[in-house]
Amino acid sequence: MTDRAKHDAMANAIRALSMDAVQAANSGHPGLPMGGADIATVLFTKIMKFDPKAPHWPDRDRFVLSAGHGSMLLYSSLYLLGYEDMTLDDIKNFRQLGYKTAGHPEYGHADGIETTTGPLGQGLGNSVGMAIAEAHLNAEYGDDLVNHFTYVYAGDGCLMEGIAQESISLAGHLKLNKLIVIWDNNDITIDGKVSMADSTDQIARFKAVGWNTMEIDGHDPDQIEKALKDAQKSDKPTLIAAKTTIGFGSPNKAGTAKAHGSPLGTDEIALAKAELGWKYGPFEVPEDLMDAWRLAGNRGTKARSAWTERLNAADAETKGEFERRMRGDLPEALKTAMASYKHKLAEEKPKLATRASSQKALEVINGAMPETLGGSADLTGSNNTNTSQTLPLTANDYSGRYVHYGIREHGMVSAMNGIALHGGLYPYGGTFLTFTDYCRPSIRLAALMGIRVGLVMTHDSIGLGEDGPTHQPVEHLAALRAIPGLLVFRPADAMEAAECWEIALERFKQPSVLALSRQNLPALRTEYSKDNQCLRGAYSIWGDKDADVVIFGTGSETQLAVEAAKELTDEGISARAVSVPSMELFWAQSDDYKRTVFGKARARVAIEAGIEMGWSKFLGEKGRFVGMTGFGASGEINALYNHFGITTKAAVEAAKAQL
């Protein structure tokens, strides 16, 4: 049995720090930390396995605050547990520029923040990925090295978001029994009572997707402890519906939307502290409580030492490989394998859709990198994301290297983020480029967090033909290039596809999108190059460096740029074609390099089967763009290219018009 007085006092430390921090910031969300303090106290001091002295210990349990607005719950707990880089100064400067304690938890700001949350439902999606990663690595390395739980704290908002359904149905299908979700069932959202907008029977809903479910009083430490321990034994993922009172302790605001998202006010804080029996000043935690928390924080030291001993006892190869993968380093074998693959491409000069070239590159990558974990949102045969190595990962066999994510683009990318965050694996997954819209919130978070995930986005233009405008991306390249930190690649042929994949793997702190064609494309790069040409983002692919005309192209339109340059040259107008596999990489080059790419051209043309946005910087005031000005249409590919005027002829004429 819990020493109730001690428990209450420890939980009240979270409540007090949270009230004080939100008040000092004059903004933020006190309601959740106050309501969830009992759960956090039990979870962090009695259940979870971690070590504040070794926050990156690979076999730690993961905690995801999916309801990220309740960030003070996490910050208070980390501080109390003794995470050294979460200081009282950070707590006091909650939500201030330059401090670790952002409005919502930001991955990378402080140890113990396992992911960036705030956009609702994303943490839940990440946690499914973390649990997939754990199950897969457990299958590879055994209980000795990988055996931990993923705990999630989710609110009504998380559960109401569509991504939640995609995530929980995938988790239930895969029987991810080390995933434990605590639902902060407080009946309140911003607009008021949950019942204003929702009548879902959450228990029945989770059962329908194969979850173990429980209902508890979220303020009773014994019930919380028992539920968490029972959940650990389940053969399914577990939902613990914890009935809580938002803003617990606040006499006038508890249980109402008023406690949700604004400071309680100093008067109400005084009343709340009185009600809770908390006698201390702002940001003050008495020594005995600090000791109790710090002691609880040290619980994991022993388990961590034992784990380290087991790792050290493993054979050198296993240990070395495990550590390499956890660091995210690429294996030596990859470089050699890719070099020999590129030699072969130079020889064979294959005419292939870049989605097929991507698959060939993946065959090499998956052969050399045991840590890749592929997948697709039910478009495996179209995205070409499978290779000879990718047996399916299933509930019966987690060792498979391919996740059939189902028709769940958003859940897929959010899970991929979780896999990357977990460590030890490189997730890639595919859908159609147009459906990046469906997973855009997760792509943005990958970019914001700076994590390495591979987004294989095929059918990248009107070139997909008959499926029509709903399936034809037109604005998507621009919209993705707009996301800071995201690398967007559009390779022109098999060689560029190989080079782009190499860059995507080498960029450990950036997500990458590979936009790939459905239709076949000729080999334009027919010589082996030791240097990765795509690394420059844009480079001359044909023609004289001092040419009068420069024509930029990407992906399937690079061949049109080359043809147009040749045609102009044949007509006596010196012209050059520039391939632009990645705008981001190009703009990051030196001014000198950029100048050589623009050269002395008096006329500039860009050709891409997308909208102009993003190209103006290449074209200047007089340059011309050949591309789309609106949505596509359903029809045969050549008919479409002609209809929309994306042709060699159009590029030639655009150049001449300028001269």
Add this chain to the structure above:
Amino acid sequence: MTDRAKHDAMANAIRALSMDAVQAANSGHPGLPMGGADIATVLFTKIMKFDPKAPHWPDRDRFVLSAGHGSMLLYSSLYLLGYEDMTLDDIKNFRQLGYKTAGHPEYGHADGIETTTGPLGQGLGNSVGMAIAEAHLNAEYGDDLVNHFTYVYAGDGCLMEGIAQESISLAGHLKLNKLIVIWDNNDITIDGKVSMADSTDQIARFKAVGWNTMEIDGHDPDQIEKALKDAQKSDKPTLIAAKTTIGFGSPNKAGTAKAHGSPLGTDEIALAKAELGWKYGPFEVPEDLMDAWRLAGNRGTKARSAWTERLNAADAETKGEFERRMRGDLPEALKTAMASYKHKLAEEKPKLATRASSQKALEVINGAMPETLGGSADLTGSNNTNTSQTLPLTANDYSGRYVHYGIREHGMVSAMNGIALHGGLYPYGGTFLTFTDYCRPSIRLAALMGIRVGLVMTHDSIGLGEDGPTHQPVEHLAALRAIPGLLVFRPADAMEAAECWEIALERFKQPSVLALSRQNLPALRTEYSKDNQCLRGAYSIWGDKDADVVIFGTGSETQLAVEAAKELTDEGISARAVSVPSMELFWAQSDDYKRTVFGKARARVAIEAGIEMGWSKFLGEKGRFVGMTGFGASGEINALYNHFGITTKAAVEAAKAQL
């Protein structure tokens, strides 16, 4: 009891036309039309109320093919039923450029296509909006004028998408009992068996969100008919789980993923036709079957005449108002009310956040336009989408004019599209601008369809402050401006907010985003103007037309543009500030007008608290942009603006650097 032979033959007409059309196109999806032919035959020939001679009859039942890839199911049915603008020529030219029969159903291409589908789950979301519209208009106009059902045909893909959960939980909560969803339960997705990726108990899942459910054999016409008639009597929305065989009739491909998304092949078609007992050549339907279908198509004529009589019998005001709203015309009163509101603004010169200005405009609009239907995804107090007229629409009272959409951005916008498609109402709804990412697929479809919905997107920049980078839009203005046909407004003050709302309402064939500030903004437009200045997209707001410097600004940064222009002028450098409430509208202006906006300036600056993308066209090669280059941060608003260098000073310096 059904005459089974006759039913089978009628259903086989759909199957045969679908096989033949997909084969002729050499692309497309035969599996769904063949599997769903029995359901479509019963639904269209026995159950649904419509009239091919009056396809826009407001009180018709709506049919939504949410699984849009099965488009031939719809095209065949429309042709067979006698919709005049769906010809055999269209069927023969399935998926060809210039024909109505696009790969996926495109709204506006032909009568009877109630919405554009293909991106999965969207049709389901639309249908919830259609049912909301029906319920609301029924509450206003009574059974005599508005009393119809919305039928949806959905596949596994639709149900797996997150948007499905948002949509069905909202429908269940609102007890939309005239919504009937038929789930094509064929166990197959593109990658193979559904069981590879999903184990959901769909019946339990729908029950958990308050739906009536049934399970039937989707090839038994009697079961289908009974289920649909029972569903009509339900007091909840109904899910009919119809077990079907994908590619029904194809001896070698039925029941497998092979029937899903490619032509069967001429040999297999011959075998299938033999198995089905279909003795006719490609695209041939014998006269007796055509007659049977056309006769069924005429069933609704009587009901429609009776309805027209009821409408004509109504008092002139009701009839006139009903017809006006169905046409989508604005009421006369609106113009006057807005003019008087703008006079008041010129007088009061309020310093307000544009989200608050928007609310004031909405107060006037909702007063003059009974057809507005507002809402928010649980951010009512933040989005300021409520006004004195907006009592909630609830399961107990559908007459309310405000939908608490819950934390369901995607479901909200998809439902809003459905409300607009239904006709008779103008939907608007709010969330934070950063969460346009969550509903982007639906925003894109609104633009593609060309329908009028109002997206109230507040907290439109780092100006929201402490919530931090997850909540701060940076790339979203660019990403939204990238969507063809979408109007993106960023008003600078209360007057512009009023003008932008007026334009949004007047544009009957375009969706509009209003990007609105959290923070207060001074009145910059302090004179009444009869002409809507924002209609030009960009216009001089301060300074001399021949100034040497032009500074473009939008929204909260327009004041900085004006201040910078004033400061430069004070220093003896003539400068002008241009407000850019809508880039799309500006680029659509005459070259003459555009030239006057650029004027003779030798230096150009643009200032916006977002990324540069989209501005290069304003700036040319030498112009300078003052804005964001990456993600935001958590902090106090002024600290953030200074930290990121978005200041008057920066704009002044950028101008000087060019001169």
